[in-house]
Amino acid sequence: MSAWVRDAKKRKYAVPMVNVSDIEFLRAVLDIAFEEKSPVIVGIASPYFEACDQNLLECYIYYSMKRARTPYAIHLDHGRTVQQIVRAIKLGFTSVMIDASYLPFEKNVEMTRKIVQLAHPFNVSVEGELGRIRGEEFGLSTQSSDYEELTDPEKAREFVQATEIDILSVSVGTVHGMEYRHKVRVEVPLVKRIAEKTSIPLALHGSFKAPDEAIKQAVEAGICKVNLALHFWEPFTNGVKEALQTKEEIVPLERILESGWKNVREEIRYRMRLLGSSGKA
Ligand SMILES: [Zn+2]
Numbered sequence: 094m095s096a097w098v099r100d101a102k103k104r105k106y107a108v109p110m111v112n113v114s115d116i117e118f119l120r121a122v123l124d125i126a127f128e129e130k131s132p133v134i135v136g137i138a139s140p141y142f143e144a145c146d147q148n149l150l151e152c153y154i155y156y157s158m159k160r161a162r163t164p165y166a167i168h169l170d171h172g173r174t175v176q177q178i179v180r181a182i183k184l185g186f187t188s189v190m191i192d193a194s195y196l197p198f199e200k201n202v203e204m205t206r207k208i209v210q211l212a213h214p215f216n217v218s219v220e221g222e223l224g225r226i227r228g229e230e231f232g233l234s235t236q237s238s239d240y241e242e243l244t245d246p247e248k249a250r251e252f253v254q255a256t257e258i259d260i261l262s263v264s265v266g267t268v269h270g271m272e273y274r275h276k277v278r279v280e281v282p283l284v285k286r287i288a289e290k291t292s293i294p295l296a297l298h299g300s301f302k303a304p305d306e307a308i309k310q311a312v313e314a315g316i317c318k319v320n321l322a323l324h325f326w327e328p329f330t331n332g333v334k335e336a337l338q339t340k341e342e343i344v345p346l347e348r349i350l351e352s353g354w355k356n357v358r359e360e361i362r363y364r365m366r367l368l369g370s371s372g373k374a
Contacts, residue, residue, distance in 0.1 A: 094166035094188045094218045095259040097132050098294045101317040106369030107297070110134035111361065112170055112322040114141050117354055119153055123160045125361040131370040132164040134188065134318065139171040142181070154185040163374035166218070170320065178208055182215050190262065194222035198248065205256040213257075220318075223252045224264030226299050229271070241266075243283060250290040260294050260318055263287055265311070267299035271323065279307040281314050288315025296320065305367055312368060319368055321361075328356035 101108050113119045113135055126133040135157055142150070154167055168188040169181040178189050189212055193204040205221040212219050224244035244263040253261055265287075266278040277299070288295060294317030300308055301323040308319065336344060336352035365371045 094134070094164075094168075095294075097164045098218075098260060098317050101132075101370070101373070102294045102315070104373065105313055106373055107312045107317050107319045108132050108134055108370055109361070109364050109368055110136045110168060110170070110296075110318055110320045111325075112136040112138045112141075112320065113153070114138075116149075116152065116156065117350065118325075118357065119156060120160070121354055121358045122361060123157065123162075123165070125358055125365065126165065126374070127162045129362055129365045129371040130163060130374045131365045131372070132374045133161075133365075133370075134166045134168050136168045136170040136320065136322075137186075138322070139169065139173055139177065142169060142177065147184075150184055168220075172208075175207065175211070178211065182212060182217050186217065188218040188220070190220040190222070190260075192222045192262070194225060194262075194264075198223075198252075202252060202255045205252075205258060209257050218259040219256075220260040220262055220296055221252065221256055221258040222262035222264075222298075223249055226262075226264045226267060226269050228269030228299060243280065244287055246283070246286040246290040249287050253291045253293055258293065260296050261287075261291055262296040262298055265297070267297060267303055268301075269299040277302040279303055279311045281307065281310045284311050284314040284316060294318060300324075308367060309369075319364075321364055324364065325357045325360055328360045329353040332356035 098108055111122045157167055166188040167186045169186050170190055171192045172178045172189050181189050191205050191208040193201040209219045225240055225242035227241045228238050265283050266280045268277050295315050296318040297316045298320045300319055332353035333349055336349045
């Protein structure tokens with residue numbers, strides 16, 4: 094994957110990573126990627142990875158292989174343990190994130206480096222994280238969810254050099270999860286400074302509720318991968334509500350879901366165009 098994400102860096106667009114949690118969701122992602130001629134990263138978030146049936150995970154991988162007609166990767170989002178990452182690699186994931194950003198710098202380097210040594214022989218890309226993004230952290234951090242530590246450009250340079258990761262997730266003002274009571278911002282000059290110090294693609298997490306213009310500028314400044322998850326909840330909910338506005342007492346399941354997925358598909362398309370990945374595959 095790192096080769097075509099590097100292309101994003103060169104041509105100044107970002108590849109969307111969509112966290113899926115349903116096979117219909119996966120189908121929507123791959124279909125729209127084809128229609129938009131966009132590369133795409135299919136994400137499986139760590140809590141879902143843990144809860145998901147093993148056969149279903151295999152299904153996601155098999156289905157992507159059969160269905161994808163543009164460059165794609167299957168990515169473990171926010172991997173937490175060596176065991177989890179080994180399991181993902183064995184299953185056929187082509188990209189993993191190790192999030193050890195809650196650990197002190199040296200420990201983060203150590204853990205991330207270990208994953209790189211484990212993954213690279215299998216041609217699996219590794220994303221690391223440096224800094225503390227506000228919001229939900231799956232309960233691993235001892236800090237409050239209000240705590241924020243912006244990524245230090247010089248430390249980022251050191252981190253990338255020491256770990257040899259392929260992608261770096263940065264803390265530049267965005268917020269993880271639903272805790273967007275804080276104003277979600279993107280510190281574009283900081284993205285630029287980090288990009289200058291590191292030569293690898295940068296990832297933006299927590300961009301839900303970030304203004305479109307800020308996202309565009311961040312991509313221009315060096316963001317090459319944008320994580321998308323919550324962005325699809327509202328369109329889906331609205332679609333379902335629409336299907337339920339009927340006098341019928343029982344509504345066919347397909348009609349309810351289809352109405353939700355239709356909106357999700359349009360949102361994926363919108364995001365691809367915003368990130369500039371449309372037409373790049
Ligand atoms: Zn994240």
